[in-house]
Amino acid sequence: MTKPGCSTNNTNNDNRDLPPGSLNVLQLSDPHLFADPEGRLLGMRTLVSLQHVIAHINENLPSIDLALVTGDLVHDASPAGYTLLKKQLSNLNTSTYCLPGNHDNSKILNASISGNPINSPFSIQKNGWSIILLDSNLPGSTKGHLDNIQLTRLQACLSDHPDHHTLICLHHHTVPVKSRWLDTIMLNNADDFFAITDCHPQIKGITCGHIHQSFEAKRNNVLLMGAPSTCFQFAPKSTDFEIDNKSPGYRQLTLLPDGSIITNIFHLNNFTYSIDRSSSGY
């Protein structure tokens, strides 16, 4: 395996001066593995790109407190695919928490991924922070939806931990990203979601996968984020399905004791792959 380099979209990657108690968090998203290790998506071997991302993390970001994997874990939603994913994530050597995306099967995911250090919990409490993982999978649809179980759990967790700074993670984006085709498959009941979150000022960040690109915006003082995929990226602000030239990537977040968030995006350099750019979907 060649050693991948990296590029980052800002310069806040020096953690030496961060206060004690800061949480160093990884967000990986949309690995789209298959039961078959040779499986390809648009011609790309998604297992190989994930392996390069994990190798880069281990070489460059050794002190990670936990990792989040925000959906589209296994493209064919197969038990063997989740077993393969779990094996790869074990190479991160940190506690790793997964949630489902539209390509996943929540039941198979939960049955396949359980136990330390790789798990699929509803929430994590650590260092004065709550991290909430929502299941926005709407079976049979690429759109996202938070059902009453998810919304009730969200409300309860926020009410139970009012003094914890909070990061919410889910697969689907909650606000438009100005990409016409992607914005037709965002969370379809974002109003229900924001009706709850707007009542809880401890929420500092909301981060998603699904969009296969970096995204950042502010809404009511809450940082809204999206992460690149560990495989291929979608072109920002595209009208129709379009693949970007950017290489596999991931997001790193530092959650500070005062509730602020420092975040960086990394993309692998020197990573060559072939991809079918003429495809009209995936």
Ligand SMILES: [Fe+2]
């Ligand atoms: Fe995806």
